[in-house]
Amino acid sequence: xxxDQKKKFTSDEEYQKATRRDFMKKLGIIGGAAVAGSAALVxxxxxxxxxxxxxxxxxxxxxxxxxxxxxSEIKYLKPDFTELQRRGREGLKGRKWVMVxxxxxxxxxxxxxxxxxxxxxxRPYEYHINTLKMQDGKETAPYYMPKPCQHxxxxxxxxxxxxxxxFKRQDGIVLIDNERCIGCxxxxxxxxxxARMFHWEQPKNHEEYMHHEEEYEELMHHGKINEAAELKAKxxxxxxxxxxxxxxxxxxxxxxxxxxxxxxxxxCVSACPNGVFYFGDENxxxxxxxxxxxxxxxxxxxxxxAGYRLLPELGTQPRVYYLPPKNRLFDFPEESILPxxxxxx
Amino acid sequence: MSASxxxxxxxxxxxxxxxxxxxxxxxxxxxxxxxxxxLTMVFLICGYAYGIQLEKGLIVTxxxxxxxxxxxxxxxxFFVAVSLVGMLIxxxxxxxxxxxxxxxxxxxxxxxxGFAMVAGLVIVVDMGRPDRxxxxxxxxxxxxxxxxxxxxxxxxxxxxxxxxxxxLIPDLAIAKGRMNNAPKWLVNLYEILSLKWNHxxxxxxxxxxxxxxxxxxxxxxxFGIHTVTSWLFAATSRSGWDSTIFGPYFLTGAFVxxxxxxVILMFFYRNSFKLEKYLTDDHFDKMGKLLxxxxxxxxxxxxxxxxxxxxxxxRVDALHLHALFAGHHAFLxxxxxxxxxxxxxxxxxxxxxxxxxxxxxxxxCVLIGAWFKRYIIVIPTMEHxxxxxxxxxxxxxxxxxxxIEVAVTxxxxxxxxxxxxxxxxxxxxxPIWEMAEEASHxxxxxxxxxxxxxxx
Ligand code: SF4
Ligand code: SF4
Ligand code: SF4
Numbered sequence: 001x002x003x004d005q006k007k008k009f010t011s012d013e014e015y016q017k018a019t020r021r022d023f024m025k026k027l028g029i030i031g032g033a034a035v036a037g038s039a040a041l042v043x044x045x046x047x048x049x050x051x052x053x054x055x056x057x058x059x060x061x062x063x064x065x066x067x068x069x070x071x072s073e074i075k076y077l078k079p080d081f082t083e084l085q086r087r088g089r090e091g092l093k094g095r096k097w098v099m100v101x102x103x104x105x106x107x108x109x110x111x112x113x114x115x116x117x118x119x120x121x122x123r124p125y126e127y128h129i130n131t132l133k134m135q136d137g138k139e140t141a142p143y144y145m146p147k148p149c150q151h152x153x154x155x156x157x158x159x160x161x162x163x164x165x166x167f168k169r170q171d172g173i174v175l176i177d178n179e180r181c182i183g184c185x186x187x188x189x190x191x192x193x194x195a196r197m198f199h200w201e202q203p204k205n206h207e208e209y210m211h212h213e214e215e216y217e218e219l220m221h222h223g224k225i226n227e228a229a230e231l232k233a234k235x236x237x238x239x240x241x242x243x244x245x246x247x248x249x250x251x252x253x254x255x256x257x258x259x260x261x262x263x264x265x266x267x268c269v270s271a272c273p274n275g276v277f278y279f280g281d282e283n284x285x286x287x288x289x290x291x292x293x294x295x296x297x298x299x300x301x302x303x304x305x306a307g308y309r310l311l312p313e314l315g316t317q318p319r320v321y322y323l324p325p326k327n328r329l330f331d332f333p334e335e336s337i338l339p340x341x342x343x344x345x
Numbered sequence: 346m347s348a349s350x351x352x353x354x355x356x357x358x359x360x361x362x363x364x365x366x367x368x369x370x371x372x373x374x375x376x377x378x379x380x381x382x383x384l385t386m387v388f389l390i391c392g393y394a395y396g397i398q399l400e401k402g403l404i405v406t407x408x409x410x411x412x413x414x415x416x417x418x419x420x421x422x423f424f425v426a427v428s429l430v431g432m433l434i435x436x437x438x439x440x441x442x443x444x445x446x447x448x449x450x451x452x453x454x455x456x457x458x459g460f461a462m463v464a465g466l467v468i469v470v471d472m473g474r475p476d477r478x479x480x481x482x483x484x485x486x487x488x489x490x491x492x493x494x495x496x497x498x499x500x501x502x503x504x505x506x507x508x509x510x511x512x513l514i515p516d517l518a519i520a521k522g523r524m525n526n527a528p529k530w531l532v533n534l535y536e537i538l539s540l541k542w543n544h545x546x547x548x549x550x551x552x553x554x555x556x557x558x559x560x561x562x563x564x565x566x567x568f569g570i571h572t573v574t575s576w577l578f579a580a581t582s583r584s585g586w587d588s589t590i591f592g593p594y595f596l597t598g599a600f601v602x603x604x605x606x607x608v609i610l611m612f613f614y615r616n617s618f619k620l621e622k623y624l625t626d627d628h629f630d631k632m633g634k635l636l637x638x639x640x641x642x643x644x645x646x647x648x649x650x651x652x653x654x655x656x657x658x659x660r661v662d663a664l665h666l667h668a669l670f671a672g673h674h675a676f677l678x679x680x681x682x683x684x685x686x687x688x689x690x691x692x693x694x695x696x697x698x699x700x701x702x703x704x705x706x707x708x709x710c711v712l713i714g715a716w717f718k719r720y721i722i723v724i725p726t727m728e729h730x731x732x733x734x735x736x737x738x739x740x741x742x743x744x745x746x747x748x749i750e751v752a753v754t755x756x757x758x759x760x761x762x763x764x765x766x767x768x769x770x771x772x773x774x775x776p777i778w779e780m781a782e783e784a785s786h787x788x789x790x791x792x793x794x795x796x797x798x799x800x801x
Contacts (some may be wrong), residue, residue, distance in 0.1 A: 162491035163484040183473015184768050186400045188413040194730045201404035247402045248473030
């Protein structure tokens with residue numbers, strides 16, 4: 001554990017806990033949701049696995065190593081808050097997530113928007129991704145453009161954050177920590193893609209979480225530790241999902257980091273009915289279409305279709321690519337959306 | 346502040362007269378109580394508005410996802426700007442050796458202290474999570490301009506307080522024995538704060554030396570504070586902010602605003618504290634000239650800032666400039682540029698317009714213009730992002746400040762005014778010992794008639 005990581009833990013005890021977990025992870029416990037032994041007791045939760053026949057299990061750990069562990073040693077549990085924070089800041093090793101959006105296929109179904117909003121507890125006008133009506137010039141045709149956070153490799157938003165509440169992970173994702181964000185909104189000012197939103201008021205599911213908090217207190221009061229722990233795991237802040245959302249803090253597209261950890265596609269990508277989205281790993285040079293599940297070479301897809309990125313002149317190096325709206329499958333209702341002076345308002 | 350004073354031997358009669366004049370307004374008069382009572386009332390009402398904001402969140406303001414900085418940030422820039430005048434007058438003019446600034450220097454420092462102390466709070470008011478201010482110290486990233494801002498503002502505030510307090514020490518010692526009908530606590534306060542000062546030449550040497558160091562230190566700090574503040578904007582790639590001259594542009598603008606604020610305070614002190622003898626027509630005349638000078642330099646930067654992008658008219662720049670020159674913000678833009686800068690500047694070039702009353706009126710125009718100028722710098726830029734604003738409620742598209750926002754902004758002004766009022770009623774507003782020193786020298790010169798002093 002580096003000095004840097006050490007600093008993140010506020011108390012010695014937490015640090016000890018984290019080190020222990022680190023150590024146990026290295027021993028080789030299944031990635032995802034497994035942390036063993038005493039840490040589980042500390043966290044007050046345990047989900048014991050059935051005893052295996054041969055007593056051993058092969059698994060891949062967080063460092064992508066294949067390992068064998070005695071089954072009797074394994075206890076599954078939902079990671080607690082500190083663990084969520086730690087791994088959320090670290091990201092998935094060896095990955096470089098990338099998204100490709102095929103503008104030729106977008107018909108403004110807005111299923112991506114809805115799926116994202118429901119997963120992240122957002123109101124209809126609060127966007128991680130929005131589909132914009134675009135037109136580049138008077139003589140060119142209008143088109144729809146889904147616009148999530150571009151997960152810039154040179155992100156201006158993280159550069160200005162005073163408290164490191166928004167940061168770039170090793171797998172290319174730009175995340176936010178709404179437990180740390182002070183709500184200065186400097187990152188909004190700095191983002192050239194208007195990709196960020198702010199919780200100006202109590203977020204949508206606020207009441208529900210308040211209710212759960214009360215419930216939790218009650219369970220603890222009656223000594224029902226296990227139920228309480230289970231509930232706590234549900235309401236604990238998950239940095240990779242940015243839920244529960246909080247008043248006075250930032251939110252934005254997270255490349256659905258929680259889904260990626262489970263080996264699934266982002267919510268928006270799988271929700272699109274029209275095959276607009278590809279998602280994948282640049283290191284593997286492969287992206288998969290969220291609708292057709294067809295996997296293609298990233299480099300070939302971009303080369304063959306003249307893929308481009310938004311506002312490349314700013315040097316932000318987005319991880320989101322666009323394929324131009326040529327041979328559009330769906331017509332745009334209007335001839336032109338530009339006002340007389342030729343500019344978007 | 347002249348660095349030459351190493352002993353203090355003023356003409357006794359003159360000292361008595363000066364001390365009497367200057368100490369007369371010190372103390373809590375009835376009008377002071379009334380004024381403070383009024384300020385407190387306004388403060389409480391506005392504080393209630395802030396309470397609502399804390400409870401409900403920033404939704405009670407006019408800001409939304411696109412115009413995510415509004416009046417508060419504009420107000421923050423204004424506060425930092427005004428506070429810089431302390432540096433301009435005491436340090437820049439003082440170190441050059443202008444003697445006429447002596448009675449004004451303390452007023453300038455009061456403005457500096459009053460505005461710098463509140464500037465930090467103004468930014469907290471804008472925060473979505475003011476309960477997490479300490480995160481800035483816990484997790485501070487030195488790469489962020491906000492952190493630089495926090496550091497330099499604190500430094501500037503500290504130096505300004507010292508620059509205010511140090512030259513006050515001899516005055517407190519002088520005043521101690523002369524406060525016949527002052528309340529007991531005030532006499533005690535003077536006793537403690539005068540730090541056993543007895544006008545020895547050794548003490549003066551230390552005072553002069555520390556003042557000199559502070560005056561030199563305050564220059565880079567003040568330049569730093571406002572340059573860094575301008576970088577909050579210049580560090581982004583938005584049209585209207587993406588400019589390389591933002592540092593000097595803000596700095597020169599700050600001098601205009603600060604000078605205007607000092608003129609207004611001078612006028613007030615002169616009239617209600619009966620200090621016509623110390624804040625003379627000549628002082629106003631000189632401050633008027635200073636204001637013209639700063640305004641000219643600021644105008645030069647304005648021309649650069651608006652004309653250069655106007656010649657190029659890049660796509661987003663064009664939208665932005667159109668909104669300023671002829672669109673949604675045109676009225677405010679031209680009102681601040683003409684009414685708040687150019688017209689007063691031209692008028693002040695003529696002597697009759699530098700008479701105390703007229704000058705103060707012009708200074709009020711300039712100061713109001715300066716506030717709205719910050720508004721014009723912050724808001725219109727945010728209304729024109731690179732990608733279109735779509736699919737959001739009407740309120741997200743244009744910014745219009747709410748009553749609560751105005752009230753909270755007013756609260757910050759009230760706090761500044763309270764600090765300024767208290768400082769100017771608890772302590773003498775004009776440096777007694779420096780005035781006495783000056784007067785004695787004049788006396789000497791007149792008596793010996795060895796040289797005639799220049800008009801300066
Ligand atoms: S798109 Fe905006 S929010 Fe996303 S990484 Fe780039 S600058 Fe940051
Ligand atoms: S609003 Fe939050 S995430 Fe954005 S810069 Fe400020 S502290 Fe960082
Ligand atoms: S990747 Fe996830 S967070 Fe981003 S827009 Fe899609 S669903 Fe929302």
